[in-house]
Each structure stands twice: as C-alpha cells, then as structure tokens.
Amino acid sequence: MMMCGGLNEPKAADPKIQAICEKVKPHVEQKAGKSFDVFTAKMYREQVVAGTNFFIKVHVGGEDHIHICVFKKLSCNPGEDLQLSGIQESKSHSDPIEYF
Template sequence: MLPGGFSEVKCATPEIQAIADQVKPQLEKKENTTYQVFEALQYRMQVVSGTNYLIKVSVSETEDQCVHLMVYVGLPPENQEPSLTAYQLDKTKTDPLDPVA
C-alpha cells in the first residue's frame, strides 16, 4: 500500500460489518429509504488522520445491487462515531471498489 493510498480489496470482516451498520442510518436518511439487506462484502482502507474505509455493501437478497460507502473513522481519543462522507448507488457485486468522489 502506498503511503496515503488505499489498500488492496479485502473480504469484509465482522469489524467492517459493524462500521457499515453504524453508518446505515446516515445513508437511509440521505436517501429517504430503508435497506432490509445491508451486508458488507469487501473493503479497502486508507490511513489518514484516522482511517477512510471504502466498503462495498449488498443491499438486495435477490438482485446484484450494491452501494459503495466512504466512511471516516477518527483516531482515539476522539471516539467519534463513523461518519458517512460519500457514497455511490446502483453498483453491482462486480463493479470495482474505487474511491468515491
């Protein structure tokens, strides 16, 4: 991983699912919708003054529908909640997990 760059794509872990679950209400509020399915599939991370996570999340049981989330998690002792900083809708499981503009 290049300094300041994003890591390679990795399979989501329980910790990544927990981060996705914490920002789910933020996305639902912005999009005025409710997601019944919200399963983290993959992620990349970027260490800054905290950590940016780029997370691919499946939002449908029957369709190949995903969202890409950019989430910022501050360093301790800030202990702030993860913050949804950007997102992309209408993604599929095969779309590359590239930084959200």
C-alpha cells in the first residue's frame, strides 16, 4: 500500500509507463538538448500528491539511462494531463530511482 506523499517501491515499467514516456519524449529531448534514438522505460516509482508524480528510469542507448519526473494531474483538473517536471542525465542501469 502506498502512503500519500511517499514514494512506492520500484516496479518494472509496463505499457502504461512507456506511453507516458512517449508523450513527454519531445519535452525531454528539448530540455536535454539532444535527441534519443532509444527511449525505453525500465523501472518507475510513484508518488501520490494532488495527482501523481512518476519517477521513471529510461534507457536511452548503450549503457546510458536518464531519470525523468512526470506529473500527472487528477482527471478533474483542466489542462494538459502530463507535465515533465525534471530530468537527471548520466545515470546507469544500477542507479536507484530517488525523489528529485
């Protein structure tokens, strides 16, 4: 059971998480200043706030990974439902997903 405000345990990415990654990929590339040929969600953690923060480990080619934070609004709030909150570059497969 997830505690409101806390991060849940890491889970393997599923098609829902990959779909979130695909939607925010252009924003990630703009923020990183580069394009990614590979953009595969591997693991994620969730934080329930006034919506949900998704902290996602994304494989971007070779041994390289990035961590992205995506905020998903509650469905009752108007506007775009997904917002890229931040990215962390130069991550490895073994780096833990932490709050940022």
